[in-house]
Amino acid sequence: MNKADSVIIKKDIENLAEIFSKYKSHFEGKCFLITGAGGFLGKYMVLLLKHLNDKVLSKPATAILLDNYVTGYNSNIASDENITFIKHNVIEPFSTDKHIDYIIHAAGIASPVYYTRFPIETMDVGTLGTRHMLELAREKKVKSFLFTSSSEVYGDPDNKFVPTPETYNGNVSIIGPRACYDESKRFGETMCVTFFKTYNIPVKIVRPFNVYGPGIRQDDYRVLPNYIEHALRHEALPVHGDGKNTRAFCYINDSIEMIFKLLFSDANGESFNIGNPNEEKSVLDLAKLVAELMPFKVEIAYTEPPLAVYAKSDPKRRCPDISKLQSVIDFQPKYNLRTGIQRTIQWYQEEYNIKLEEHNIKLQ
Numbered sequence: 185m186n187k188a189d190s191v192i193i194k195k196d197i198e199n200l201a202e203i204f205s206k207y208k209s210h211f212e213g214k215c216f217l218i219t220g221a222g223g224f225l226g227k228y229m230v231l232l233l234k235h236l237n238d239k240v241l242s243k244p245a246t247a248i249l250l251d252n253y254v255t256g257y258n259s260n261i262a263s264d265e266n267i268t269f270i271k272h273n274v275i276e277p278f279s280t281d282k283h284i285d286y287i288i289h290a291a292g293i294a295s296p297v298y299y300t301r302f303p304i305e306t307m308d309v310g311t312l313g314t315r316h317m318l319e320l321a322r323e324k325k326v327k328s329f330l331f332t333s334s335s336e337v338y339g340d341p342d343n344k345f346v347p348t349p350e351t352y353n354g355n356v357s358i359i360g361p362r363a364c365y366d367e368s369k370r371f372g373e374t375m376c377v378t379f380f381k382t383y384n385i386p387v388k389i390v391r392p393f394n395v396y397g398p399g400i401r402q403d404d405y406r407v408l409p410n411y412i413e414h415a416l417r418h419e420a421l422p423v424h425g426d427g428k429n430t431r432a433f434c435y436i437n438d439s440i441e442m443i444f445k446l447l448f449s450d451a452n453g454e455s456f457n458i459g460n461p462n463e464e465k466s467v468l469d470l471a472k473l474v475a476e477l478m479p480f481k482v483e484i485a486y487t488e489p490p491l492a493v494y495a496k497s498d499p500k501r502r503c504p505d506i507s508k509l510q511s512v513i514d515f516q517p518k519y520n521l522r523t524g525i526q527r528t529i530q531w532y533q534e535e536y537n538i539k540l541e542e543h544n545i546k547l548q
């Protein structure tokens with residue numbers, strides 16, 4: 185079985201295609217350039233385009249996909265006659281003869297474990313990479329450009345600003361262990377808005393809050409995949425510190441819906457939170473929910489944070505205010521945390537069954 189054949193991912197893509205069947209004119213005959221196409225969000229974007237081409241559109245969309253696999257998986261890239269993958273590091277300029285209608289700049293090094301390992305590459309993709317994509321957008325006179333920034337631009341927000349609106353300027357350490365990621369996203373946003381003001385490039389900026397779901401790299405180390413990984417190995421779920429820090433978890437389909445709807449909107453030169461404000465949970469409560477939803481008994485263990493990014497510098501609360509987004513696009517979160525985790529565990533089980541079958545072992 186191919187990873188793209190995952191039953192749960194197939195269902196997710198069908199659900200997304202149903203939503204976007206009303207947006208056919210935005211896809212038909214259009215060319216999308218997607219950076220970071222081998223990553224978690226990129227994979228869903230590409231599978232959605234493929235599905236729309238196969239089942240919905242009368243004139244296919246085309247796509248140019250870029251990734252250098254610094255953290256992406258080769259097998260995530262689904263190329264065909266309309267969809268072309270090019271291995272490319274976006275810190276170098278990219279040129280093509282093709283006309284491009286939309287650019288989604290999703291390349292980045294999002295997991296704290298990986299940006300701790302690749303801090304220079306992390307700064308470069310958020311700054312140089314964004315600059316090159318903006319230049320390309322200018323040259324190609326694109327209809328729309330979307331930059332995936334991050335909720336990390338808010339740093340460790342004051343409680344008074346949680347749920348956090350886009351107007352909050354953030355509380356970010358300039359030289360702390362998270363700065364290579366946070367500050368490069370902040371500067372990336374500054375460039376996007378400056379290109380909008382100077383050259384009228386139709387930019388949109390999204391600030392995702394803790395997106396999770398099937399297809400995430402299994403050794404991604406972000407909190408939810410990390411818990412599920414431990415559970416499937418029958419190891420205790422590692423809760424850092426006192427487990428009180430919160431995150432608001434957003435299922436991948438909800439985040440992909442927000443991204444494409446914003447891409448097709450007229451909200452140029454603006455930043456938007458994307459996330460699920462209904463699902464702010466402490467990491468301890470998240471561990472309890474994962475333990476409850478696993479098909480076998482799982483322990484929870486308090487551990488010392490393994491890296492500086494998870495120690496004092498770990499933001500205490502994260503929860504988006506999405507009212508600005510909802511004033512621009514029609515959106516309500518469709519997946520609560522319980523459903524989303526069940527779907528994610530189901531996908532992990534599919535993946536593990538693939539691996540375990542090879543060794544003639546079945547999950548208990």
Ligand SMILES: NC(=O)c1ccc[n+]([C@@H]2O[C@H](COP(=O)([O-])OP(=O)(O)OC[C@H]3O[C@@H](n4cnc5c(N)ncnc54)[C@H](O)[C@@H]3O)[C@@H](O)[C@H]2O)c1
Binds near residue numbers: 226273289336396
């Ligand atoms: N998933 C989330 O919860 C979340 C939250 C906030 C922000 N974001 C941002 O959204 C984007 C997508 O996130 P994701 O979860 O899919 O991350 P991901 O790590 O799964 O995917 C990112 C992809 O970008 C590629 N990449 C990195 N540097 C590159 C470079 N220089 N050139 C070409 N490709 C490069 C990686 O190889 C990877 O395939 C990222 O920019 C991330 O910072 C994600």
